[in-house]
Each structure stands twice: as C-alpha cells, then as structure tokens.
Amino acid sequence: MDVDLRKLRYFVAVAEESHFGRAAERLHITQPVLSRQIRALEHEVGAQLFIRGRQSTELTAAGGQLLEDARPLLAAAQALVLRVQQAERGAATFTVGFMPGITVTRAVREFTARHPELDVQVVRTSWDTQVRSVHEGVLDVSFVRLPVEHRGLTLRPLFHEPRVAVLPARHRLAGKQSLGIADLAAEQLLQDPDAVPEWRDLPGRSSAGEAGSWPVFHTVEEKLEHVATSGGVLVLPLSTAAYYTHTDVAHVPIDDIGPNEVCLAWSADRRSPLLSEFADIAAEQH
CATH class of the missing domain: 1.10.10.10 (Winged helix-like DNA-binding domain superfamily/Winged helix DNA-binding domain)
Structure with missing residues (x-):
C-alpha cells in the first residue's frame, strides 16, 4: 500500500x-x-x-x-525535496546548528579548511528547533542538548556540563552555594518540563509549579526577562547561563541532578561521509 x-x-x-x-x-x-x-x-x-x-x-x-x-x-x-533542489542549483553547502552556549568555531574552521569547496554555514537553534531542523533538512548536523527524541537520528556524544538554577537576583535561594532540585518544587518552571524531567517528576510537587499556566517562551532571552521581571525559574546548562549576562538574575548550581549532555545529531537515513567526518572533528575538539 x-x-x-x-x-x-x-x-x-x-x-x-x-x-x-x-x-x-x-x-x-x-x-x-x-x-x-x-x-x-x-x-x-x-x-x-x-x-x-x-x-x-x-x-x-x-x-x-x-x-x-x-x-x-x-x-x-520535506528534507528530500530540499536536498534535491540544492543539488539542482549546484549548491555545495553544509549547515551546522548549535544551541546557545555551545561554541562550534574550532570544529567549523577545521571542517572548512578540509573542504574549501563547501559553503559551511552555522545556524543558532532553540529547544524547539534543534532536532526538527535536522529532520526537515534545514541542518546537516546539529549540536543538540539532551533529552531529545532519538527516533530517526544518529547521535554522537560529545561532552557534558553541570546544570544550574536561574533565579531572580533577590530570590531567597539566589545567595546559596548550591541547592537541590526539590528546593524548586514550589517554583514556576519557565520551560518545557520534559527538558527537566527531575523537576517534572518530583513527588508532591505543588500546583504552583505546574506547567501550562504561563505564557510560552521561545528564546532564552524572553525567559530570562520573565525571570527578572515576574519571577519563575529556569534549569539551564552552566554554559548557557553564563552566556547571557543579566544583572537581575542569578544562577546557583544544582548538586543532585545529572549533567546536561551535548551530542552531535544528524538524520539516520543519510550516509554522506561528510557527516561522520564532521562528527569526528567535533569529538576531537571537545
């Protein structure tokens, strides 16, 4: 059929x-x-x-x-049509996606030096687009932050880093040396709860922390402004929190949850040797 x-x-x-x-x-x-x-x-x-x-x-x-x-x-x-159209135009491009806080400069420079015939482009992604853009053919490879849906992807682990709670600067927890994820049970999480399953699955989490009652934010900048002006918290990788400077927010290490893992992702149905070559370069750089 x-x-x-x-x-x-x-x-x-x-x-x-x-x-x-x-x-x-x-x-x-x-x-x-x-x-x-x-x-x-x-x-x-x-x-x-x-x-x-x-x-x-x-x-x-x-x-x-x-x-x-x-x-x-x-x-x-959709990705198939996009690649066919690129081939028709003779467009020799290779597009790399990256999440905020992840530096891809050295890997891209090394790959470009090896393949001067390619137009290597970089595109910043978000939690919503880091995987979707790979499936849609917009990106050849993407530096993604787990957890993501693995189906249809090849994933190459690269590195991991601690996660921190991002809080209003005057929050009662902002001055602590570290905290536990249970300390955030009563707080409003300003991101997809599936990105922080440790918070999502807290036993006895109060209704004040339920998702869905606040606006949906699409960028880290929007989320940080909401933390600063209206409250709420984020759980972010350390590099992401450090990437954005904001005098009205603070970040505190969370000492009882695992680190955020960064992988390189590409479509599992593609067999181009360029993909595995770039993955090797990215792994060497991290």
Missing part, C-alpha cells in the same frame, strides 16, 4: 488542532473535503483514527501511533 503524503499532512493538521474546522482553515480547504480525505485515509490504513465529537476530535490508539510515525515521515519527505 502506498501512503499518500497529502492525506498524512491533513491527518497531522486535524490531530494538532483537535478540530476539523480549525484544521480545514489552517490547510485552506473546506471542511467536507478534509473529512472525505480523512475517511479515505482511514479506509487505506484499515483503522479508525479519530473519535469525532461536537466540540473536539480525539485520536484513537491507532491515530496516536500514526501521528508518532507520520511526523518524521513528512519531515523526511
């Missing part, structure tokens, strides 16, 4: 919106057309994908599995 990528895109839109009407608006098609396409997809895969309600649409177990598999498949298709 051949899977229709267009139907998969329609399916992902409905799953993400949890509503056929909103998904149809997002896709710029009519709702009846979208409903027919989803019914056709359900017929093709032989499973019901959604439980349709008046107010919302929920995934079935089969739909949840399809969503998990569809996202990397669609990203790989």
Whole structure:
C-alpha cells in the first residue's frame, strides 16, 4: 500500500488542532473535503483514527501511533525535496546548528579548511528547533542538548556540563552555594518540563509549579526577562547561563541532578561521509 503524503499532512493538521474546522482553515480547504480525505485515509490504513465529537476530535490508539510515525515521515519527505533542489542549483553547502552556549568555531574552521569547496554555514537553534531542523533538512548536523527524541537520528556524544538554577537576583535561594532540585518544587518552571524531567517528576510537587499556566517562551532571552521581571525559574546548562549576562538574575548550581549532555545529531537515513567526518572533528575538539 502506498501512503499518500497529502492525506498524512491533513491527518497531522486535524490531530494538532483537535478540530476539523480549525484544521480545514489552517490547510485552506473546506471542511467536507478534509473529512472525505480523512475517511479515505482511514479506509487505506484499515483503522479508525479519530473519535469525532461536537466540540473536539480525539485520536484513537491507532491515530496516536500514526501521528508518532507520520511526523518524521513528512519531515523526511520535506528534507528530500530540499536536498534535491540544492543539488539542482549546484549548491555545495553544509549547515551546522548549535544551541546557545555551545561554541562550534574550532570544529567549523577545521571542517572548512578540509573542504574549501563547501559553503559551511552555522545556524543558532532553540529547544524547539534543534532536532526538527535536522529532520526537515534545514541542518546537516546539529549540536543538540539532551533529552531529545532519538527516533530517526544518529547521535554522537560529545561532552557534558553541570546544570544550574536561574533565579531572580533577590530570590531567597539566589545567595546559596548550591541547592537541590526539590528546593524548586514550589517554583514556576519557565520551560518545557520534559527538558527537566527531575523537576517534572518530583513527588508532591505543588500546583504552583505546574506547567501550562504561563505564557510560552521561545528564546532564552524572553525567559530570562520573565525571570527578572515576574519571577519563575529556569534549569539551564552552566554554559548557557553564563552566556547571557543579566544583572537581575542569578544562577546557583544544582548538586543532585545529572549533567546536561551535548551530542552531535544528524538524520539516520543519510550516509554522506561528510557527516561522520564532521562528527569526528567535533569529538576531537571537545
């Protein structure tokens, strides 16, 4: 059976919106057309994908599995088109992503010296884009901070570093030499809780620390401003906290959680020798 990528895109839109009407608006098609396409997809895969309600649409177990598999498949298709277009233009590029606080200069310089024919570019990423941009073909390799979803990736461990709590400068914990993750149980975490599973899984964590009641921030700068002006805390790798200077925040080592691990990531379905060569260089530099 051949899977229709267009139907998969329609399916992902409905799953993400949890509503056929909103998904149809997002896709710029009519709702009846979208409903027919989803019914056709359900017929093709032989499973019901959604439980349709008046107010919302929920995934079935089969739909949840399809969503998990569809996202990397669609990203790989997009990456394929991008690489073909680059080849058509004769564009010999190699793009390296990096997270804030990670220095890639020496590795990029060494790789560029070995391959002067390549246009080597660097792109700063975020927690949301460090892996997604690899799957989508925007990046050839990416220096990523764990934890990340491993599916579809090759990961090469590089180094690790301590993590610190970033607090308002006048916070009761700001002057301590170190603290434990349980000391932050009652605090509002201003980042994806999955990035700090030790905080997320604290027993008896109070509702004051629950995620979802604060705005979503997309950059470290936004998060730091919120820490300084409105409170809340972050748990960051030491190099990231040190990279940003802000007189109204302080960072304190957390002594009872593991370090942050940095890896080099690239798409598992790519076999270019340039990828493993750059990984070797990056490992030597760290």
